[in-house]
Structure formats: structure tokens, C-alpha cells
Amino acid sequence: MDRITGFLQARMDRASAGFASELRSKRLTVVLGRWLGTAFVICFATGVFSHLLQDPPGWMVFPTRPVWIYQLTQGLHVTTGIAAIPLLLAKLWSVFPLLLHWPPVESVLHALERASIALFVASSLVELATGLLNTYKWYPWPFPFRQTHYWLAWVIIGSLALHIAVKLPVIAQHWRRTGGNCYSDEEPRATEKAGAPNRRSFLTAVTAATAFTVLATAGQSFGWLAPANLFAPRRQGTGPQGVPVTRTAAEAQVTRSSAGEDWVLTVRTRSGLAMFTLAQLRSLPQTEHELPVACVEGWTQTARWRGVRVRDLLAAVGAPPDSDLRFTSLEKDGNYRLMTMPAVYSQDELTLLALELNGAPLDLDHGYPARIMAPGRPGVLQTKWVQRMEVL
Ligand SMILES: Nc1nc2c(c(=O)[nH]1)N[C@H]1C(S)=C(S)[C@@H](COP(=O)(O)O)O[C@H]1N2
Numbered sequence: 001m002d003r004i005t006g007f008l009q010a011r012m013d014r015a016s017a018g019f020a021s022e023l024r025s026k027r028l029t030v031v032l033g034r035w036l037g038t039a040f041v042i043c044f045a046t047g048v049f050s051h052l053l054q055d056p057p058g059w060m061v062f063p064t065r066p067v068w069i070y071q072l073t074q075g076l077h078v079t080t081g082i083a084a085i086p087l088l089l090a091k092l093w094s095v096f097p098l099l100l101h102w103p104p105v106e107s108v109l110h111a112l113e114r115a116s117i118a119l120f121v122a123s124s125l126v127e128l129a130t131g132l133l134n135t136y137k138w139y140p141w142p143f144p145f146r147q148t149h150y151w152l153a154w155v156i157i158g159s160l161a162l163h164i165a166v167k168l169p170v171i172a173q174h175w176r177r178t179g180g181n182c183y184s185d186e187e188p189r190a191t192e193k194a195g196a197p198n199r200r201s202f203l204t205a206v207t208a209a210t211a212f213t214v215l216a217t218a219g220q221s222f223g224w225l226a227p228a229n230l231f232a233p234r235r236q237g238t239g240p241q242g243v244p245v246t247r248t249a250a251e252a253q254v255t256r257s258s259a260g261e262d263w264v265l266t267v268r269t270r271s272g273l274a275m276f277t278l279a280q281l282r283s284l285p286q287t288e289h290e291l292p293v294a295c296v297e298g299w300t301q302t303a304r305w306r307g308v309r310v311r312d313l314l315a316a317v318g319a320p321p322d323s324d325l326r327f328t329s330l331e332k333d334g335n336y337r338l339m340t341m342p343a344v345y346s347q348d349e350l351t352l353l354a355l356e357l358n359g360a361p362l363d364l365d366h367g368y369p370a371r372i373m374a375p376g377r378p379g380v381l382q383t384k385w386v387q388r389m390e391v392l
Pocket residue numbers: 243244245246247252293294295296329330331334336337365366367379380381382383384385
């Protein structure tokens with residue numbers, strides 16, 4: 001038995017010696033952890049915000065201004081998530097010898113600490129990888145993306161909090177530049193001085209890699225970065241009428257004939273039914289303004305939308321302006337066929353049943369004959385091919 005453990009111990013020592021590097025130090029790990037922790041916290045908070053907007057609890061307060069609030073939070077969510085990938089890889093590299101620590105478990109506390117790190121690393125890798133693939137609209141797994149992404153986020157934040165609590169003494173000791181020392185040596189050594197510039201160049205390389213990844217993708221969310229967008233899947237100004245499309249009419253099985261001549265908008269109030277043809281909707285007062293479509297998958301595009309204010313429509317059928325509404329799309333199935341709109345949006349002067357985009361009738365892919373455009377809401381709630389509006 002002793003021989004076996006002795007043999008394993010020697011193998012491990014050799015393996016970690018092989019990976020030993022002047023660059024690795026607690027200071028480096030702490031610096032990377034600061035960046036990674038910040039990215040994760042921003043990503044988590046903006047993700048929870050997005051989740052709450054889509055599944056609102058009773059106490060939820062819905063911010064409608066600035067109109068680009070969801071563009072900002074979702075852009076931050078996707079951008080910090082992407083930035084976390086090189087940071088997490090660099091951080092894993094910086095602690096790699098510790099993962100080969102022998103014996104693997106020294107005490108109950110040590111076992112718990114390692115278990116929490118294992119949970120954190122595994123769930124982070126799954127979360128970041130599936131999140132990244134999601135921005136490419138690729139769902140090659142059998143589980144529902146949103147729920148899994150949401151619950152894994154809590155596992156990550158929980159295990160991160162535990163990890164930070166356990167490492168607090170090390171973090172406190174190495175937070176500032178003074179007092180950095182190497183894993184292989186608890187005492188500061190002479191080579192530390194020589195190692196410092198290398199460590200700085202490693203940090204510079206990680207920062208450059210992160211900045212490059214961010215710059216080359218954030219253009220999908222923020223227009224002023226659009227020219228730098230090299231890798232992100234959606235490009236500003238592409239698609240019918242210069243606006244990208246997430247789900248096309250063909251994918252939603254909406255055709256020219258289903259959205260054709262005999263299309264009518266049905267409005268159900270508490271007292272009865274009303275119908276509007278497209279010509280009748282066009283004869284109501286039209287309003288035009290700029291609003292962003294901010295997709296949960298990260299891209300945003302601002303465009304000029306024109307149509308009937310939802311609150312004018314409510315007034316036309318004699319319904320109170322502060323009504324919660326439910327919209328149904330022509331689409332036969334699909335996650336976004338039904339959409340509930342809290343009263344803050346129904347009565348907002350910027351919330352439109354849009355008939356036109358950038359000065360022309362909506363393309364079928366953009367929701368012809370009519371779609372919802374409201375300020376500050378996720379793209380998934382900007383329902384296309386609207387057929388029915390119900391006052392709840
Ligand atoms: N009925 C319906 N409306 C929908 C969708 C859908 O699949 N079905 N997709 C939504 C999503 S995910 C986004 S981001 C926006 C995109 O709008 P666009 O395709 O017109 O650019 O429409 C939303 N409206």
C-alpha cells in the first residue's frame with residue numbers, strides 16, 4: 001500500500017514539477033480571480049434581470065427607461081460571459097499544480113474546499129460553453145437551455161461565494177502588490193524579483209486576449225463597436241430591411257397567406273370582442289420612433305418603428321390604459337407564441353403595435369402584418385405576427 005502511494009506521490013510531484021513555472025504565484029491567481037469574479041458577478045446580475053423580465057414575479061418593478069436598458073444589460077451579460085472564458089482558462093492554468101496536489105484530500109475541510117472548487121469549475125465550464133453556443137443559436141444538447149443556464153448560475157455563484165470565503169486569507173494577503181510569493185516556496189525568494197516582469201507580461205497577454213475577444217464580439221450588442229465585430233454571429237445592418245432576424249417566418253411556419261388579405265387583429269376586452277383590419281389599423285393615428293430589438297442571445301439593432309400605440313388601441317376599444325395584456329402570434333407553436341405584457345408597458349407612449357420598419361411595411365420575417373415593439377424589453381417579448389390581443 002505504502003509503495004503504491006509512494007509511487008503515485010512521486011508521479012504527481014513529477015507532474016506538477018513539469019508544470020511548475022516562474023509565472024505562477026498566488027498574486028497572479030488573486031489578480032486573475034479579481035477580474036474573473038467581477039465578470040461573473042456582472043454576468044450573474046444581468047442574467048437574473050433577464051430571467052425576471054421573462055418570468056416576472058409579483059413584486060417585479062419593470063424599468064422602461066432608458067429604452068436601451070435591456071440592450072445594455074444583455075450586452076454586458078454576453079460580453080462579460082465571453083470575457084470570462086479566457087480569464088477562467090488563465091486562472092485554471094495559474095493553479096494547475098494545485099489540482100495535482102497529493103494526497104488529494106487531507107481533512108474534511110480540505111475535501112469540502114476541493115469539492116466546492118470542482119463544482120465551481122465544472123459548472124462554470126458548462127455554463128460558459130453552452131452560453132457561447134447559444135449566441136450562435138446552436139442547441140446541440142437535450143436539456144432546455146434557459147432553465148439549465150439559470151439554475152447553473154446559482155450553483156456557480158454559491159460555489160464562488162464559498163470559494164472566496166475559504167480563500168479570504170490568501171486573497172487578503174495578496175490583494176496588494178506587496179507580499180507575493182510562489183506556490184513552490186512559501187517564503188519570498190530572490191527569483192521572485194526576476195519573475196515579476198514575466199508575470200506582468202503574462203497578465204498583459206491575458207488582458208490583451210480578453211480585450212481582443214470582447215472587442216471582436218461586443219459589436220453585436222453595441223452599435224459603436226460594430227465595425228470591430230469579427231466573430232459574433234449577428235451583424236448590424238444585415239437581414240431584411242437592414243435588421244437581423246432571429247426566427248424567420250418560414251421557421252415559424254407563417255406564410256403570406258396566413259398573414260394575408262383576410263388577416264384581422266382580434267381584441268378581446270372584458271366586455272366583448274373587437275376586430276381591426278390592416279386598413280383600419282392604418283387609419284388610426286400612427287406614431288414613429290426608434291427602438292432597439294435587443295435579443296436575449298446578445299445582438300441588438302436599433303431601428304425606426306411606426307404603428308399604432310397600444311394605449312391608443314386600448315382607448316379605441318374602451319379598455320382601461322393600465323391593463324395587463326396577452327398577445328398571441330399567428331405562429332402555430334414556438335416558445336414566443338404567447339406573450340404577457342404588464343400594464344407599465346401597455347400604457348407607455350413608446351409601446352407600439354408596429355406596422356412599419358425603417359419607413360416600409362414590415363417584412364414577413366419581421367412580423368408582418370403587425371408586431372409589438374416596447375421599450376426596454378427582451379427581444380423574445382417583441383412578438384411578431386400578432387393576431388390577438390386580450391385585456392387580462
Ligand atoms: N411570434 C414570434 N415573435 C418573435 C419571435 C418568435 O420566434 N416568434 N422571436 C423573437 C426574438 S428571439 C427576437 S430577438 C425578435 C427579433 O426580431 P426580428 O427577427 O424582427 O429582428 O423577435 C421576437 N419575436
